[in-house]
Structures are given as structure tokens and as C-alpha cells.
Ligand SMILES: Nc1ncnc2c1ncn2[C@@H]1O[C@H](COP(=O)(O)OP(=O)(O)O)[C@@H](O)[C@H]1O
């Protein structure tokens with residue numbers, strides 16, 4: 001196995017199906033990182049807003065690793081009642097607690113040889129965090145109510161949509177566990193910080209709909225694309241994925257146009273209001289970030305008003321077309337592709 005993981009055809013196919021789509025520099029870097037991380041057994045902590053792709057990233061690491069032939073076991077720490085989480089994870093002995101009729105394997109054992117994905121780890125009760133830390137350190141699992149100790153070899157990938165450092169400061173999350181988990185930290189930016197991937201993801205999801213509904217096809221008008229692309233997507237890629245499905249279902253012919261979009265997406269689709277302060281204050285400001293944010297906002301507004309026409313948008317902002325294009329690239333904002341107005345610059 002010195003040459004690294006060999007993927008079976010099936011594993012390879014599922015890796016392709018779960019491809020992490022995106023050409024934004026942060027996603028390109030992330031894909032390269034995944035491959036390097038997959039070649040190791042290091043514990044990974046993935047941070048990102050809900051729907052940004054934490055689980056798909058965790059699965060990709062598993063699929064690309066030598067563990068791909070064994071189980072990938074997701075545990076949502078927020079969805080399982082606190083009292084049950086411990087026995088779910090570590091298993092229990094018969095009669096360990098009321099209702100524990102027979103002995104039971106925990107998810108740690110299920111993930112033996114594979115990967116245990118601890119989703120929403122920030123929701124794990126402190127007492128269980130202590131137990132998890134011990135297991136991570138010695139690789140030994142003790143079921144609830146049992147003296148029996150079993151060695152388990154599960155790779156741990158944890159995910160959180162909350163700022164765990166803040167939780168550590170407030171005493172809601174153990175600092176030692178935090179450092180033990182984030183041997184490799186992976187941060188997934190929210191979709192609104194990689195808007196240039198929105199058209200790409202829409203294409204990808206439309207393609208999947210084409211496979212599901214053979215013989216049908218859809219196109220998104222330039223104006224609709226501008227709205228889709230300037231919306232803030234609080235639910236990130238998951239929200240976009242659901243939106244594409246909804247638009248395809250609602251669409252009577254094959255054209256997805258602005259009237260089909262939900263009203264809030266069209267009207268509230270502005271860039272989030274910035275916190276650009278009127279005064280400097282004691283702590284000072286990050287002038288570059290403020291200028292970039294204002295630029296990005298104005299560029300989005302101009303493109304929206306002009307239905308994506310860059311020449312007209314540049315005029316609205318009092319910029320030369322070339323200056324405007326350079327700013328577009330710098331913001332990571334790429335105007336939606338259209339047949340008649342290609343940007344060669
Ligand atoms: N970069 C991406 N490319 C393709 N699909 C994605 C991407 N990011 C997220 N998705 C899809 O969006 C949905 C939400 O992703 P998920 O990994 O469950 O997010 P999270 O765990 O952060 O809430 C899933 O259906 C996933 O397949």
C-alpha cells in the first residue's frame with residue numbers, strides 16, 4: 001500500500017458523484033488539500049456554515065483514503081439527545097441504564113477501520129467531550145456500564161458550523177479537545193464569498209436534473225442569473241441545490257427567468273449591508289477590506305441594474321471598461337456567461 005490508496009471502480013464512481021464542484025481559488029486549494037489529508041490518518045476539523053459542504057468534504061476525504069472500503073459513519077451530535085449520545089457513540093452493556101435491554105455496539109465500533117464523522121461537534125456535552133478526548137488519545141473504547149475495553153481504529157473527522165474557538169473561550173467546549181481535533185483545520189467559505197462558483201454550481205445541478213429527467217433541458221436567462229448570483233445564499237450550496245430543483249419543477253417551458261424566482265431572492269438579493277462605520281473609533285478599521293466590500297457591492301448593483309451588461313455597468317460606475325473588468329476579477333466576481341456578450345478581457 002506504499003503507493004497510496006487504490007480506488008475500486010465503485011469507489012471511484014462515488015467519488016466522482018460526490019465531486020466538490022468549484023473553480024474559486026479557495027475551492028481549488030481545498031481540493032488539493034483533501035488529497036493530501038486523505039493520504040494520512042490525521043484528525044480533521046471542518047468549519048463552515050450550514051449547507052456549505054462540510055459533509056461532502058468529509059466523505060471525499062474518506063473516499064479518497066485507504067479506508068474507503070470500510071464504513072463512513074456520520075453522527076449528528078446535535079440531533080441525538082444528550083443522554084443517548086454517549087451510548088450511541090461508545091455502545092453499552094446490557095442493563096447499563098433503564099431501557100438498555102441488550103448490549104449494543106457503538107458507532108465508534110461500526111466505524112472501526114473506517115471514518116467516524118462527528119457533525120456539529122460543538123453541541124456535544126462537556127462530559128462526553130472528556131470521554132471523547134480520552135478515546136482519541138488511547139484509541140480505546142469503553143461501552144457504557146462496562147469494564148470491557150476494546151481497541152478501535154476509526155479516523156475522526158469533526159465538523160462545526162459554529163465558531164468553536166468562541167465556544168472554548170466561553171467554556172462550552174474543551175480547549176484540549178479542540179486542539180486534538182483540529183490537527184488539520186479545514187475552513188469552507190460561505191457561498192456568498194465565492195460567488196463566481198454560483199453559475200458553475202447551477203450548471204452542475206441542472207445537469208443532474210437532466211439526468212433525472214431525460215429529454216428535458218433548461219436555460220437560465222442572463223437577468224435571472226444575475227439575481228441568483230447576487231443573492232446572499234444564507235443556506236449556502238444546499239439552498240442553491242434546492243432552488244435549482246424548485247425552478248426546474250416550476251418552469252413550464254425550458255427557460256428559467258426572473259419572474260420564476262422567489263420575490264425575496266430578487267428584492268433582498270442585495271449584498272448584505274456593510275458595517276461601514278462613520279467614524280474611526282479606537283480600534284481603527286481595516287480600510288482595504290472596507291474598500292473591497294464597497295467595491296464589490298457597487299459592482300453587483302451595477303451589474304444587476306444593467307442585466308449583466310458590463311459596458312453599461314462600467315459606465316454607471318464611471319469606470320473604464322478595462323478598469324471595471326480588472327476589478328471584477330479581483331473581487332472574484334465573474335459576470336454570468338452569456339452567448340452574446342463574452343468577456344475576453
Ligand atoms: N462544492 C460543492 N459541489 C457540489 N455539491 C455541493 C458542494 N457543496 C455542497 N454541495 C451539496 O450541497 C448540499 C449540502 O452540503 P453538505 O455537505 O451536506 O453541507 P453541510 O454539511 O456543511 O451542511 C449537499 O447536497 C451537497 O452534496
Ligand SMILES: [Mg+2]
Nearest residue numbers: 051054055119
Ligand atoms: Mg451537514
